[in-house]
Amino acid sequence: xxxxxxxxxxxxxxxxxxxxxxxxxxxxxxxxxxxxxxxxxxxxxxxxxxxxxxxxxxxxxxxxxxxxxxxxxxxxxxxxxxxxxxxxxxxxxxxxxxxxxxxxxxxxxxxxxxxxxxxxxxxxxxxxxxxxxxxxxxxxxxxxxxxxxxxxxxxxxxxxxxxxxxxxxxxxxxxxxxxxxxxxxxxxxxxxxxxxxxxxxxxxxxxxxxxxxxxxxxxxxxxxxxxxxxxxxxxxxxxxxxxxxxxxxxxxxxxxxxxxxxxxxxxxxxxxxxxxxxxxxxxxxxxxxxxxxxxxxxxxxxxxxxxxxxxxxxxxxxxxxxxxxxxxxxxxxxxxxxxxxxxxxxxxxxxxxxxxxxxxxxxxxxxxxxxxxxxxxxxxxxxxxxxxxxxxxxxxxxxxxxxxxxxxxxxxxxxxxxxxxxxxxxxxxxxxxxxxxxxxxxxxxxxxxxxxxxxxxxxxxxxxxxxxxxxxxxxxxxxxxxxxxxxxxxxxxxxxxxxxxxxxxxxxxxxxxxxxxxxxxxxxxxxxxxxxxxxxxxxxxxxxxxxxxxxxxxxxxxxxxxxxxxxxxxxxxxxxxxxxxxxxxxxxxxxxxxxxxxxxxxxxxxxxxxxxxxxxxxxxxxxxxxxxxxxxxxxxxxxxxxxxxxxxxxxxxxxxxxxxxxxxxxxxxxxxxxxx
Numbered sequence: 001x002x003x004x005x006x007x008x009x010x011x012x013x014x015x016x017x018x019x020x021x022x023x024x025x026x027x028x029x030x031x032x033x034x035x036x037x038x039x040x041x042x043x044x045x046x047x048x049x050x051x052x053x054x055x056x057x058x059x060x061x062x063x064x065x066x067x068x069x070x071x072x073x074x075x076x077x078x079x080x081x082x083x084x085x086x087x088x089x090x091x092x093x094x095x096x097x098x099x100x101x102x103x104x105x106x107x108x109x110x111x112x113x114x115x116x117x118x119x120x121x122x123x124x125x126x127x128x129x130x131x132x133x134x135x136x137x138x139x140x141x142x143x144x145x146x147x148x149x150x151x152x153x154x155x156x157x158x159x160x161x162x163x164x165x166x167x168x169x170x171x172x173x174x175x176x177x178x179x180x181x182x183x184x185x186x187x188x189x190x191x192x193x194x195x196x197x198x199x200x201x202x203x204x205x206x207x208x209x210x211x212x213x214x215x216x217x218x219x220x221x222x223x224x225x226x227x228x229x230x231x232x233x234x235x236x237x238x239x240x241x242x243x244x245x246x247x248x249x250x251x252x253x254x255x256x257x258x259x260x261x262x263x264x265x266x267x268x269x270x271x272x273x274x275x276x277x278x279x280x281x282x283x284x285x286x287x288x289x290x291x292x293x294x295x296x297x298x299x300x301x302x303x304x305x306x307x308x309x310x311x312x313x314x315x316x317x318x319x320x321x322x323x324x325x326x327x328x329x330x331x332x333x334x335x336x337x338x339x340x341x342x343x344x345x346x347x348x349x350x351x352x353x354x355x356x357x358x359x360x361x362x363x364x365x366x367x368x369x370x371x372x373x374x375x376x377x378x379x380x381x382x383x384x385x386x387x388x389x390x391x392x393x394x395x396x397x398x399x400x401x402x403x404x405x406x407x408x409x410x411x412x413x414x415x416x417x418x419x420x421x422x423x424x425x426x427x428x429x430x431x432x433x434x435x436x437x438x439x440x441x442x443x444x445x446x447x448x449x450x451x452x453x454x455x456x457x458x459x460x461x462x463x464x465x466x467x468x469x470x471x472x473x474x475x476x477x478x479x480x481x482x483x484x485x486x487x488x489x490x491x492x493x494x495x496x497x498x499x500x501x502x503x504x505x506x507x508x509x510x511x512x513x514x515x516x517x518x519x520x521x522x523x524x525x526x527x528x529x530x531x532x533x534x535x536x537x538x539x540x541x542x543x544x545x546x547x548x549x550x551x552x553x554x555x556x557x558x559x560x561x562x563x564x565x566x567x568x569x570x571x572x573x574x575x576x577x578x579x580x581x582x583x584x585x586x587x588x589x590x591x592x593x594x595x596x597x598x599x600x601x602x603x604x605x606x607x608x609x610x611x612x613x614x615x616x617x618x619x620x621x622x623x624x625x626x627x628x629x630x631x632x633x634x635x636x637x638x639x640x641x642x643x644x645x646x647x648x649x650x651x652x653x654x655x656x657x658x659x660x661x662x663x664x665x666x667x668x669x670x671x672x673x674x675x676x
Contacts, residue, residue: 029055029056029057029058030056030058033058033194035058035194035195035197035198038194038197038198038201038202039056039058039194039197039198041201042197042198042200042201043056056193056194057193058192058193058194059192059193059194060192060193061121061122061190061191061192061193062121062122062127062190062191062192062193062196063118063119063120063121063122064108064116064117064118064119064120064121064122064126065089065093065095065098065099065116065118065119066095066122067122067126067127067130067191067196068095068098068099068102068103068107068108068118068130069095069098069099069102070196070200071102071107071108071130071131071134071200072098072099072101072102072105072107077098077101077102077104077105077107078101078273079097079100079101080097080100080101080103080104083096083097083100085100085103085110085114086099086100086103086110086114086115086116086118087114087115088115088116088117088118089116089118093118095118099116099118102130103116103315103316103317104316104341105133105137105341105343106133106137106316106317106318106341106343106344107130107133107134107137107317108130108317109313109314109315109316109317109318109319109320110314110315114609121190121191122190122191123187123188123189123190123191124185124186124187124188124189124190124191124195125155125156125159125163125185125187125188126159126191127191127195127196127199128159128162128163128166128171128172128187128199129159129162129163129317129319131162131166131171131199131200131203132161132162132163132165132166133162133317133343134203135165135166135169135203135206135207136343137271137343138207138210139210139270139271140169140206140207140210142161142165143164143165143168143169144161144164144165144168145164145165145167145168147164147167147172147174147183148182148183149163149167149174149182149183149184149185150182150183150184151184151185151186151187152185154185154187154188155185155187156187156319158311158318158319158320158321159187159319163185163187166199169202169203169206170202170205170206171199171202171203171206172185172199174186250268250269250270250288250289251268251269251270251271251272251274251275251286251287251288252264252265252266252267252268252269252275252286252287253265253267253269253275253278253279253283253285253286253287254283254285254286254287255281255282255283255284255285256284256285256295256365256367256368257367258367259367260365260367260368260370262285264287265283271342272286272288272293272294272341272342272343273342276294276342284296285365286340286342288342288358291362291363292362292363292364292365293340293342293345293358293363294339294340294342294363295337295340295363295365296365296366297337297365297366298337298363298364298365298366298367298368298369299334299335299336299337299363299364299366299369299373300334300335300336300337300345300347300356300361300362300363300364301327301333301334301335301361301362301364301390302325302326302327302333302335302356302360302361302362303327303360303361303362304327304360304361305359305360307360308326308327308328308574309324309325309326309327309574310324310325310326310327310333310356310357310360310361311323311324311356311357311360312324312325312335312347312349312354312355312356312564313344313354313355313356314354314355315355316341316344316346316355317344318344318355318356318357322352322354322570323354323564323570323571324574325564325574325575325576326574326575329389329390329391329392330387330389330391330392330396331387331574331575331576331577332374332387332388332389332576332577333576334349334373334374334388334576335347335348335349335354335356335361336348336349336416337363338353340358340363342358343357343358344356344357344358345357345358345361345363348416349416349417349564349565349576350416350417350418350563350564350565350566350576351416351417351419351420351563351565351566351631352564352565352566352631371412371424372388372390372393373388373414374386374387374388374414375388375412375413375414375424376400376407376412376413376414376415376421377409377410377411377412377413378403378407378408378409378410379409381402381403382399382400382401382402382403383399383400383401383402383403383404383407383434384397384398384399384400385397385398385400385418385577385580385584387577398580398581398584399584399587399588400418400434400437400580400583400584400587401434401435401436401437401583401584401587402434402587402598402675404421404430404432404675405675406421406429406430406432407421407429407430411423411424412424413429414426417563417565418433418434418437418563418577418580419431419432419433419434432674432675433633433672433674434580434583434587435598435599435603435674436491436561436583436584436586436587436590436597436598437560437561437562437563437567437579437580437583438560438561438562438567438603438605438633438672439485439488439560439561439601439603439633439635440548440559440560440601440603440633440634440635440652441484441485441488441543441548441559441560441561442483442484442485442544442548442559442635442652442653443485443600443601443635443652444479444485444486445476445479445485445486445487445488445597446596446597446600447486447487447593447596447597448472448476449472449473449475449476450472451472451593452472452475452476452486452487452490452589453469453470453471453472454593455589455592455593456468456469456470456471456472456490457469458592459499459588459592460499460500460501461499461501464499464501465501465506466499466500466501467497467500467501467505467506467509467511467531468490468493468494468497468499468500468511468531469500471531471532471535473532474531474532474535474536475487475489475490475493475535477532477536478535478536478538478539478540479539481536481539481540482536482539482540482543482544483544484539484540484543484544484548487586487589487590487597488561488582488586489535489538489539489543490585490586490589491582491583491585491586491589492512492538492582493511493512493535493538494585495578495581495582495585496511496512496513497510497511497512497513503522504516504521504522504525507522507527508525508526508527508528509527509528509529509530509531509533509534510525510526510527510528510534511531511534511535511538512534512538512542513525514526514534514537514538514542544656545656547559547568547571547572548654548656549654549655549656550625550627550654550655551625551655554571555571555572556654557570557571558570558631558632558633559632559634559652559654560632560633561578561579561580561582561583562579562633563576563577563579563580564576565631566631566632566633567579567633598674599674599676601635601636602635602636602637602671602672603633603634603635603636603671603672603674604633604634604636604649604651604664604669604670604671604672605630605631605632605633605634605669605670605672606627606629606630606631606632606633606634606664606668606669607630607668607669607670608630608668609627609628609629609630610626610627610628610629611626611627611630611664611668612626613625613626613627613651613653613654613662613663613664614662614663614664615661615662615663616663617640617641617642617646617648617650617663618642618643618644618646618648618663619665621663624653624655624662625653625654625655625662633672634649634651634652634654634664634669635651635652636649636650636651636669636671637649637650637651637652638650639666640663646665646666646667647665647666648663648664648665648666649663649664649666649669650662650663651663651664
């Protein structure tokens with residue numbers, strides 16, 4: 001295996017080579033360097049070449065593209081099937097093929113804005129994560145070192161395991177710190193040529209050592225001595241040698257029948273790529289240790305082996321988590337399978353694309369689903385969403401809103417985002433988002449405190465002493481003080497507290513499950529002196545200052561309920577349908593009280609990324625803030641004509657200090673139409 005690595009490393013030598021080609025024997029700028037030993041080894045292996053006159057520039061920084069290319073070639077990665085996806089890695093970029101090969105293999109990832117930033121210097125933590133993925137691709141088990149890095153908290157959380165895996169295999173050693181035997185990793189510092197060479201050399205050594213251990217043949221037992229002076233000498237039987245252990249061959253291929261029965265081929269493969277390349281005929285499934293890791297189509301369900309949550313990332317390399325979802329069967333989490341590279345699965349959900357770790361999900365081929373999945377139907381003019389529980393093999397349903405005109409009573413319909421609907425055979429029948437799910441919450445409800453109290457009294461569970469009873473004024477006062485829609489606050493309280501009857505609501509006046517973490521929900525939940533205090537805190541601290549505030553990037557993903565694609569639901573809750581369920585509560589309350597809130601505001605959808613919102617109509621006005629991507633819904637207050645005659649919309653602002661007086665050009669707004 002080391003020979004294979006060396007061959008590819010020699011082919012990749014330009015990544016750590018200067019313009020001068022081979023160096024002179026006197027390594028003038030390496031002598032005395034802290035990584036002198038590793039660099040000399042790298043030179044001997046052909047990993048590192050110089051700039052002439054014995055210079056190697058060991059402390060020069062390395063770019064992201066350079067290290068991605070070096071790693072891709074070192075692993076012998078095949079050319080990517082599709083060399084696209086990064087806006088700044090085009091056909092004229094010299095290292096394009098290797099960057100996309102590394103991306104397709106899940107070794108590198110990009111940024112949320114669609115760029116790779118190839119010329120940006122790579123940091124030490126980024127380099128460690130690339131090496132970690134390379135180790136995984138070579139089959140090395142994931143381990144965690146107990147090394148004492150004093151700055152481990154500075155490492156990006158999703159990178160920590162990769163850093164500690166590197167440390168376990170001796171690839172990362174860190175810098176001695178002042179505190180005794182402690183070390184620092186310096187994760188944010190740019191990686192240098194010397195460090196890159198050292199990391200690769202140590203990676204080679206770790207892989208070679210692991211493979212030698214795996215292939216080691218046990219010594220045969222000693223032979224049996226001849227007996228002393230036998231009358232009739234007997235030839236002893238040759239001792240039976242133990243079997244030489246075969247390396248793990250974890251991958252197999254399979255075909256699947258229309259009834260969902262798998263036919264697994266007997267041949268086994270060392271790697272996913274070998275198995276995938278062997279697919280032919282009706283074979284379209286790859287298994288790893290008996291679990292499906294590739295299929296032609298189907299559903300992906302979260303099933304993390306050690307956590308309740310599965311994270312969904314924006315990149316194939318699983319470095320940038322965009323949202324998360326729960327494996328709890330009662331919540332019916334489902335993602336649409338798109339493709340696989342053996343380590344990460346590309347999925348579609350809620351109108352967007354993401355990636356999940358193959359080890360944190362279950363793949364269910366279409367042939368095995370057999371209708372056991374979430375679906376929508378129409379009952380008495382309302383749209384109902386039925387959530388499938390695969391553990392109990394049962395359904396639970398809730399009302400989402402009014403049924404679109406193009407849906408009929410009787411049939412089942414499928415939707416991945418609650419807006420686009422398909423027949424069970426996959427034919428799209430129409431698109432219609434729900435008003436309350438897309439309505440910005442920085443709005444005013446038409447209802448009074450008395451109206452809300454009337455609805456609560458008529459619908460709260462009888463005999464259970466709901467904490468919501470008589471509290472209508474708290475919701476209206478929160479709306480008046482903080483500008484957050486009272487009907488939304490009530491809908492959230494109903495959903496989170498079970499109509500004010502949960503133990504946390506009863507004992508702690510906490511109607512929203514605030515800080516009720518999974519490990520100890522009751523013990524960790526916030527306690528409030530009154531229901532009003534809880535309502536005010538939720539409306540002000542969580543919603544006004546947090547989830548509707550574009551200057552709060554850890555919470556903001558749109559100022560509306562939404563789903564896992566955009567809106568509060570992206571970061572607020574692991575339940576993929578949390579936003580839809582609260583929208584359903586708002587719809588039912590509004591319908592009971594006279595339908596005065598539905599369609600009260602005009603709503604528009606942002607159609608482009610990088611959209612500037614300005615202080616006035618016209619590009620000559622200052623930029624107030626910028627939408628990072630398309631898909632957000634905004635409240636449209638007025639239509640305004642700019643001095644040049646172009647049409648602009650005055651919209652609700654996404655920062656706390658401005659509610660209106662923010663403007664967007666009409667060309668970038670898709671004005672929504674909702675049934676009356």
